[in-house]
Amino acid sequence: MNPKNCTLYSGGLKGAETVFGETAEKYNVNEVIYTFDGHKLSREKNIRILTEEELERGDISMELASRMMHRTYYETDKIRKVLQTIFHMVNSGHQVFVVGSIQEDGSVKGGTGWAVQLAKIFNRPLHVFDQPQEKWFTWKGSNWQEDHPLIKYDTFVGSGTRYLSDAGRAAIEQLFAESFS
Template sequence: MDKHNCTLYSSGLKGAEATFGEEAEKIGVKEVVYSFEGHKLSREKNVIVLSQDELERGDISMELASRMLNRTYYETDKIRKVLQTIFHMVNSGHQVFVVGSIQEDGSVKGGTGWAVELAKMFNRPLHVFDQPQKKWFTWRAGSWQEDSPKIEYDTFVGSGTRYLSDAGREAIGRLFADSFPE
């Protein structure tokens, strides 16, 4: 795979997403950061600010999101816009990589979990680096299976926790190094 034909999609927040962007930039992978008006970013390279109409294309029921993620999301404008932005990321990138924590019920903790649920719904190749376990897992046949994934598609998503551990940072670096050996 030619790294110069690849594009990373994220929302440029601190932690995992900024680190995905930094690693992509180091090796020459294109990066697109989706955002919305008033959203504070840590990484402001190649930002696409989604209009209200574009955001609404990714609209979801907060009740549905709450049910799918087994947690309560209140009807707030900012959370809705974050979830709408995540829709655009997952809709744009074929393969999805997330850094976070897999919960007992199989969901992933936090807003990051929405990227995971969308990837499942869209039948995207999905990989999560579970920071507490310090291991990568791939979603296959309805369950998480330990794996050593590589970037295998021209478009991919890098998402995850704002609270990136050293193990999470190393996992992202290793993912790029293994996927694009010099």
């Protein structure tokens, strides 16, 4: 893989997304940060502000999102826009990498879990670094299997928790090092 031919899609938020972006920059991987007007980012390079019309293309019922994620999302404009932005990230990237916590029901904790659900729906190669276990897992069929993933497609998503651990940071850096060495 030539990193100059690859593009990372993320949301530019604090934690995992910032480290994905910084690491992509270090390896000369192109980066696109999807966001919306008024959204506070931690990483402000290569920003693509989605229009209201574009955001609407990623719209979903908050009730359906809540059911799929096994948690309650309240109808707020900001949460809706965040979920719509995640839709564009996952729709743009062929492979999805997430840092977070896999729950007992197979979902991933927090808003990060929406990227995971969409990756499953869109049938994208999906990999989660589970911070509590400090291991990578890949979604295969209908369950998580321990794995050692590599970036294998020229478009990929990097998302995850705002509360990135040292192990999570190291996992992202190792992913890039092994994929582009």
